[in-house]
Amino acid sequence: MNQLELMRALSMPGETKLVLMVLDGLGGLPGPDGLTELEAAKTPNFDALAKRATTGLSLPARPGITPGSGPGHVALFGYDPMEWEIGRGVLEALGIDFDLGPNDVAARGNFATVDAEGNITDRRAGRIPTEEGARLVERLKQIELPGVETFVKVVKEYRFVLVLRGEGLADGLTETDPQQTGVPPLPVEATRPEAERTAELIEQWLAEARKMLSDEEKANSMNLRGIAKVPPIPKMPDLYKMKLGAIATYPMYRGIGRLVGMDVLSTGDTIESEIETLREHWKAHDFFFFHVKKTDSYGEDGNFDGKVHVIEEADAALPAILDLNPDVLVVTGDHSTPWSIKAHSWHELPTMLWSRHIRPDQVEAYGERACMLGGLGHIRHYDLLPLMMAHGERLNKFGA
Amino acid sequence: MNQLELMRALSMPGETKLVLMVLDGLGGLPGPDGLTELEAAKTPNFDALAKRATTGLSLPARPGITPGSGPGHVALFGYDPMEWEIGRGVLEALGIDFDLGPNDVAARGNFATVDAEGNITDRRAGRIPTEEGARLVERLKQIELPGVETFVKVVKEYRFVLVLRGEGLADGLTETDPQQTGVPPLPVEATRPEAERTAELIEQWLAEARKMLSDEEKANSMNLRGIAKVPPIPKMPDLYKMKLGAIATYPMYRGIGRLVGMDVLSTGDTIESEIETLREHWKAHDFFFFHVKKTDSYGEDGNFDGKVHVIEEADAALPAILDLNPDVLVVTGDHSTPWSIKAHSWHELPTMLWSRHIRPDQVEAYGERACMLGGLGHIRHYDLLPLMMAHGERLNKFGA
Numbered sequence: 197m198n199q200l201e202l203m204r205a206l207s208m209p210g211e212t213k214l215v216l217m218v219l220d221g222l223g224g225l226p227g228p229d230g231l232t233e234l235e236a237a238k239t240p241n242f243d244a245l246a247k248r249a250t251t252g253l254s255l256p257a258r259p260g261i262t263p264g265s266g267p268g269h270v271a272l273f274g275y276d277p278m279e280w281e282i283g284r285g286v287l288e289a290l291g292i293d294f295d296l297g298p299n300d301v302a303a304r305g306n307f308a309t310v311d312a313e314g315n316i317t318d319r320r321a322g323r324i325p326t327e328e329g330a331r332l333v334e335r336l337k338q339i340e341l342p343g344v345e346t347f348v349k350v351v352k353e354y355r356f357v358l359v360l361r362g363e364g365l366a367d368g369l370t371e372t373d374p375q376q377t378g379v380p381p382l383p384v385e386a387t388r389p390e391a392e393r394t395a396e397l398i399e400q401w402l403a404e405a406r407k408m409l410s411d412e413e414k415a416n417s418m419n420l421r422g423i424a425k426v427p428p429i430p431k432m433p434d435l436y437k438m439k440l441g442a443i444a445t446y447p448m449y450r451g452i453g454r455l456v457g458m459d460v461l462s463t464g465d466t467i468e469s470e471i472e473t474l475r476e477h478w479k480a481h482d483f484f485f486f487h488v489k490k491t492d493s494y495g496e497d498g499n500f501d502g503k504v505h506v507i508e509e510a511d512a513a514l515p516a517i518l519d520l521n522p523d524v525l526v527v528t529g530d531h532s533t534p535w536s537i538k539a540h541s542w543h544e545l546p547t548m549l550w551s552r553h554i555r556p557d558q559v560e561a562y563g564e565r566a567c568m569l570g571g572l573g574h575i576r577h578y579d580l581l582p583l584m585m586a587h588g589e590r591l592n593k594f595g596a
Numbered sequence: 597m598n599q600l601e602l603m604r605a606l607s608m609p610g611e612t613k614l615v616l617m618v619l620d621g622l623g624g625l626p627g628p629d630g631l632t633e634l635e636a637a638k639t640p641n642f643d644a645l646a647k648r649a650t651t652g653l654s655l656p657a658r659p660g661i662t663p664g665s666g667p668g669h670v671a672l673f674g675y676d677p678m679e680w681e682i683g684r685g686v687l688e689a690l691g692i693d694f695d696l697g698p699n700d701v702a703a704r705g706n707f708a709t710v711d712a713e714g715n716i717t718d719r720r721a722g723r724i725p726t727e728e729g730a731r732l733v734e735r736l737k738q739i740e741l742p743g744v745e746t747f748v749k750v751v752k753e754y755r756f757v758l759v760l761r762g763e764g765l766a767d768g769l770t771e772t773d774p775q776q777t778g779v780p781p782l783p784v785e786a787t788r789p790e791a792e793r794t795a796e797l798i799e800q801w802l803a804e805a806r807k808m809l810s811d812e813e814k815a816n817s818m819n820l821r822g823i824a825k826v827p828p829i830p831k832m833p834d835l836y837k838m839k840l841g842a843i844a845t846y847p848m849y850r851g852i853g854r855l856v857g858m859d860v861l862s863t864g865d866t867i868e869s870e871i872e873t874l875r876e877h878w879k880a881h882d883f884f885f886f887h888v889k890k891t892d893s894y895g896e897d898g899n900f901d902g903k904v905h906v907i908e909e910a911d912a913a914l915p916a917i918l919d920l921n922p923d924v925l926v927v928t929g930d931h932s933t934p935w936s937i938k939a940h941s942w943h944e945l946p947t948m949l950w951s952r953h954i955r956p957d958q959v960e961a962y963g964e965r966a967c968m969l970g971g972l973g974h975i976r977h978y979d980l981l982p983l984m985m986a987h988g989e990r991l992n993k994f995g996a
Binding site for chain 2: 230253257539540544
C-alpha cells in the first residue's frame, strides 16, 4: 500500500486542530558571523517551542535535489513530489489566482522579440513593463479557437498565462522556448497521441498571436512553457477526513492549497492579518496551512538581514497561534533559500513538531545545527503529514 | 522518475571540480585501546577538514548487507548497487585490466583437483603457484570454439579468467562450483532461453579443458563462477555531463571506473604518484575518483597498525588535494573492512563532504563515532553523488 492509500485507509475524523506553519525558503547557510539566517535571528518563541518539541531536518525531495515551490509544498502536504509533478503553466495560473479546472490546459507565456527571419533576438522582449504586457494580453484575448474557450492573463512584465478550456484537451506537449537566441521558437508537439489535437490548437493560437503582434516593436512573438493540466491528485479532505484551510498572502500558495482540496481563507498582506484569519476560522477547520512568504523573497535577494527580520516577525506571531491551543503544530519551510545562494537550494529544513504526544529531544533552540541532533532525525517532507495525523490522534492502527 | 533519470534530466555542465577520495575498506571497529583504526590514526588534515565539512555515516548497500568491491564502488558512483550488479567474472576480468566489451561473457575460473571418478578433492588445486597457473592457461588457450573468440588469462595462483567474445552470447548461467568436495563439478545451465547457446559453448570448452588437463597432477579440472556480461549500465558522462577520471593503483578499481565511463588515468603504485596524476589531469577533467587501496588490504590481514599507517599516509596526501582548490571534496570508503573481522563488513562509512555550500555541523574529527553526530546523518552511498553534483552547482531545479 502506498502512503496515500494508507492515509485514506487509516485516517479518521476527530476534534483536534493541526497547524502547519511554513516559512517559505526558511533553510539557510552561514552568514558573516558563521550563523545561518535562522540561527542569527532572535527567536525566543521558536526556541521555547524547540525545548518542548521534537525537532529534525526534513528533506523536500531527494538528496541533492533542489525543489521548486510546487514540489516543496506538495511534499509538505504528504505527496511524493517526484510522483505528483505540477507543471509550470499550472503553477503560473495558480499564481494569479486563476481557478483551474480539470478540463484546462495552462501554459506559461513569455513575450519575446524576433527578427525579420523569425529568429529570437530577446527571449524576454526587453523585459517590457507589466502595463505593456497587459495591453498585449488584451489584444491576444481576441483570438478564438474552435471548440475550446481561451483565457489570456497578464502575470508580470513579459510573463502571461494562456489557458485552454474544453473537453478532450490533454497535456504531454513540448515547449516552444529553444532557451537560446538566434533561432526560431520551436513548434508545440504532442509527446503522446491523446495530446495531438491540443498541440494543433495551441499551434493555431500561436500562429494567430504572432501574426497579430507582428507590428509590435519589442513583443512581436512569444514562447509557451510548461504546458500542463492540473494533475489528478487525490484531495486531502478525502485522504485525511479533515476540513483544511489555506492561509497565504501570495496567490501561488493559495492555489497549491486549492489544488489539494484546501479551502482558501481570505487574508491580507501581513503575518498579523494571517493570524487574524486563523483566529476567525479556528472553529470551522481541522487543519491550517499557514504560509509566510517573505523569508524566501529575501533569500532570493541575498538579503541576510531581511530574511532574519522576517523570521523574527514570524517568531513574534507564534504566541498568537499557541494561544489558540492547537493539538499539533509543525514549523518548517518548503525548501531552503540560503542568502549566499540567492536561489532555492537542496538543503534540508529545520523542522519542529509539537503535540502533547511527542517524544521530547535534547534540542533547545530552533536552528539548522540544533535540529541536526533532533529526535526526528532526517526525515522526508512527505512523512510530516502522517506524523501530524498520528500526533493529532487521527490515524487508526495498522494491522491487528 | 528514478534517480539516474533524474540526474540525466537535471545535470548541467559547469566549471567546478569534484573529487571523490575513496579509502578502500576504511570503516573499522575498536582495537586494543577501544579506538577504531581511523580513530586511532593521527589525521590532523582529515580532522581539520571535518571541522569545515559536513559529516555522516554512509551505507553502501542495505542495512546488514556486506558489499563486495563492485557494489561498494558502483554505489559511490551513484548507482543502486542492488539494481546494477556486476558479475564476479566481470570483476575478475576488470581486475587484470582486461578490456571487456559488450559482446563478452566473462567467468572466473578456479583450477581444481578431481579423483578418478571425477569427484572434486580440492576446490583450489592445492593452491598452485601463479607460474603454474600461467603454464596451464597457456595450454587452455589452444581450445577453439565455433563462432566465438576465447581468451584465457591467469589471475593469481589457482585463479584465471575465461572470456568468450562473439555476437549473441548471453548471461544468465549457473556456476559449476558445487562448493564442496566429494562431488563432481556441476554443469553450466542456462537460466533463460537466450543463454542456451552460451551454456553449450562453455560446456564444450569445459569438456575440452578437462580432457586436456587430465594428465596434470593437481590442476586436472576447474570450476567456472560468476559467468556474466558487462551490465548495460548508463554511463556517468551522459548522466552527469562531466568528464571523469579514475585514479587507482589496482586494476579492478580502474576497471570499475572504465565500466561507468570514466577515463582511466595512468598512475604509479603509491598515493604520491596518484597525487601527481591528479595534478597532471586537473584541468582536463571535472570529476576525479581517487582510490587508496591498502586500507582494505591491511584490514583483510587483521593488521590494525598497518591500516592505521595507510590512513595516516592518505591524511598526509590531503593538503596536496586541497591545494588544487576543488569545489567539492568527499572523503569516504567503499565499504568497511574492520581489522577484527579480517573481511569486508556491513558497517557504514565515516564520510565527509566539503564545499563552500555545505551546512556545517558540530563534528570536529574524522572518525566513526564523531561522524555519527554529523549533519548528513545516515545516508546511502548512492546519494553521495547527487549531493556532490548539487554542491558543485551542476544540478538544475526540479519543478517550478
